[in-house]
Amino acid sequence: DAKTTQPPSMDCAEGRAANLPCNHSTISGNEYVYWYRQIHSQGPQYIIHGLKNNETNEMASLIITEDRKSSTLILPHATLRDTAVYYCIAVPNYGGATNKLIFGTGTLLAVQP
Amino acid sequence: ETGVTQSPTHLIKTRGQQVTLRCSSQSGHNTVSWYQQALGQGPQFIFQYYREEENGRGNFPPRFSGLQFPNYSSELNVNALELDDSALYLCASSLSGGASVGEAFFGQGTRLTVV
Secondary structure, three states: OOOOEOOOEEEEEOOOOEEEEEEOOOOOOOEEEEEEEEOOOOOOEEEEEEOOOOEEOOOOEEEEOOOOOEEEEEEOOOOHHHOEEEEEEEEEOOOOOOOOOOOOOOEEEEEEO | OOOOEEEOOEEEEOOOOOEEEEEEOOOOOOEEEEEEEOOOOOOEEEEEEEOOEEEEEOOOOOOEEEEEOOOOOEEEEEOOOOHHHOEEEEEEEEOOOOOOOOOOEEOOOEEEEEO
């Protein structure tokens, strides 16, 4: 499973876009990029995932570089409730059962008022 | 709200004791995974159950064991508790065979303290 690298912490002003980077230079062709976040004292929450193309949902956008070696999670208008640890995870598609998630230490995003 | 419920929410045990943690999966999900999260760390995969069979295990000793029931609920059992077992234990339910191989729904966790 590919290792991912994220900055340990980032700040963002409330109402501004938060751009969280992730490096996954050893990702293989069958590995998806998944993003989760964990608000203090809660379980992790799925945000978004992608393989090659950029993706957008009601929570965020995911931009994956053409070579797939890095990606950026974008929260378009950050609020105080977006303060959390964000995890970027490479998940292989072997078919069959859902794959285990290998969490790193993630990025602590602090949204400032 | 994910529909995944864990019990109890908090628990204090003495070293050497045994503990059972419970998880009720989201309706329609057939796979349950358990994670251990120490303070300041990301969750670490313990094991996964699919169709009542263990389907993958992380680097945890045999004193960590589990069960999945026909209704897809699950238990995590830890024997001979050690101080280092103090952590947040997270249950995640998912639908295997679905379109998303890495999408899981986590419960709020059980905070276990071993003294």
